Amino acid sequence: MSIAPQGFRFAVAAAGFRKENRPDLALLVSDVPAVAAGTFTQNRFPAAPVVVAKAMLAERPEARAVVINSGQANACTGDEGMRNCRLTLELVGRAAGLDPSAVLPASTGVIGAQLKMDLWEKAAPVLAANLGQSTPEDFASAIMTTDAFPKLSHREVALPGGVVRLVGMAKGAGMICPNMATMLSVVLCDAEVEASLWQKLLREAVDQTFNRVTVDGDTSTNDTLYGLTNGASGVAVADGESVAALSAALVSVLGDLAYMLVQDGEGASKVARIHVTGARSDADAERVARTVGHSQLVKTALYGRDANWGRIVAAVGRSGAEFEPEDVRVSLCGVELFRNGQPTDLDFDALLEEPLKRRDLPIDIILGAGPGSYTLLASDLGHEYVNVNADYRS
Known part of the structure; x- marks a missing residue:
């Protein structure tokens, strides 16, 4: 049919x-x-x-x-x-x-x-x-x-x-x-x-x-x-x-x-679902989600299956959104990596070894500043993206 x-x-x-x-x-x-x-x-x-x-x-x-x-x-x-x-x-x-x-x-x-x-x-x-x-x-x-x-x-x-x-x-x-x-x-x-x-x-x-x-x-x-x-x-x-x-x-x-x-992002192997809550406004939540989703450092970490929470936190911090740093919480694939302004006391490299092999990677960011929220899908960034685009016209 x-x-x-x-x-x-x-x-x-x-x-x-x-x-x-x-x-x-x-x-x-x-x-x-x-x-x-x-x-x-x-x-x-x-x-x-x-x-x-x-x-x-x-x-x-x-x-x-x-x-x-x-x-x-x-x-x-x-x-x-x-x-x-x-x-x-x-x-x-x-x-x-x-x-x-x-x-x-x-x-x-x-x-x-x-x-x-x-x-x-x-x-x-x-x-x-x-x-x-x-x-x-x-x-x-x-x-x-x-x-x-x-x-x-x-x-x-x-x-x-x-x-x-x-x-x-x-x-x-x-x-x-x-x-x-x-x-x-x-x-x-x-x-x-x-x-x-x-x-x-x-x-x-x-x-x-x-x-x-x-x-x-x-x-x-x-x-x-x-x-x-x-x-x-x-x-x-x-x-x-x-x-x-x-x-x-x-x-x-x-x-x-x-x-x-x-x-199907060129050379992509992951889909990150970046979910931001607790922002002062939806616009602030979007600023955070897009800054994280566009970060080449975050993207390459996801491609490398690296639980590098510091790259995520740094992107949140430069997003322009209003929040108190000690209120921010970050989780990757359900594992909380960051809370109270510092990493959690978990062996998250071991905990995330298998989850980071999956295609779909949820990133949850709580700002603790209000009711605003936003969700963005972003790809990772791998070697093939450079190959495809370097050869696009040739």
């Missing part, structure tokens, strides 16, 4: 944008106009497809399709890049029988290179011919760059009016520190949802999921998340119970994808 929501079809093609001979161009089409929403990077150098898509959605929160290419970011490419982005929509729209204004673009790859328009012209008819022959899994694979695996999550939700489906697809492994977006992601649904409600649910879900992960502290020029819901199930989401259930499912799907981004 297909995991796709009703009324969506998928296509992929090997356009030759990348060195590898594999699909690198992906298209999804809704059989009927879908309510569309998006969140995008806040990098001050937004890629051409980000600029184009934001203008399209501001004019009309509706779409029929999304087209994504890997291999070329089309970022920092000036007026030519903007023209090329719009031309890709014309090429794909003409080949697939769609109005170009109903096709949303996204791109990923090396910054600064112009799109290879000769390859787009050849690939568009091939892509259109494949429509309906591919799956969400194929779509997720085609948009990968340095990803080790395709990222996919789906849910069925029983609402008072019937069952609706959601499926989410994402790519991303490096340059991950989203700001109201992710690397590239699309979430599809077949419920009937009013446009402003759909945008609200999407933004809230993104803020709880994709905006709470970091691999390397870098926010891409191309970060884009699209949400399309086409009503093909005939199930309306309007009452409080239905809204709450759809919201929970959306958070669950995007939460799965956000975890996979960190799990």
Whole structure:
């Protein structure tokens, strides 16, 4: 049985944008106009497809399709890049029988290179011919760059009016520190949802999921998340119970994808769940979580399976949050390492030898200053991250 929501079809093609001979161009089409929403990077150098898509959605929160290419970011490419982005929509729209204004673009790859328009012209008819022959899994694979695996999550939700489906697809492994977006992601649904409600649910879900992960502290020029819901199930989401259930499912799907981004961090072997409580405010808790999660010293210690509590405490101390040092408590994998301004009287190297071999490593930080809390997922940092990024263009 297909995991796709009703009324969506998928296509992929090997356009030759990348060195590898594999699909690198992906298209999804809704059989009927879908309510569309998006969140995008806040990098001050937004890629051409980000600029184009934001203008399209501001004019009309509706779409029929999304087209994504890997291999070329089309970022920092000036007026030519903007023209090329719009031309890709014309090429794909003409080949697939769609109005170009109903096709949303996204791109990923090396910054600064112009799109290879000769390859787009050849690939568009091939892509259109494949429509309906591919799956969400194929779509997720085609948009990968340095990803080790395709990222996919789906849910069925029983609402008072019937069952609706959601499926989410994402790519991303490096340059991950989203700001109201992710690397590239699309979430599809077949419920009937009013446009402003759909945008609200999407933004809230993104803020709880994709905006709470970091691999390397870098926010891409191309970060884009699209949400399309086409009503093909005939199930309306309007009452409080239905809204709450759809919201929970959306958070669950995007939460799965956000975890996979960190799990697949370039060269990563660990996912640290940094949970900060007892802060004066949620904002202070976030400062602490992000300072710890971005610390290269903490990341390398986790990679080395080293219970180096001093690196965590030092990061907490420089976060800018307000607290009394003697009130801070730090635990790693359930073992309390630090309390009352000093290490605990435990043989934590022995206690943590086995837990630190696991992929998921909980770090709990209690500040003792108030009710604020925040949770962030962060990867470790290993040798392979340098290898991948040193060779990215070569």
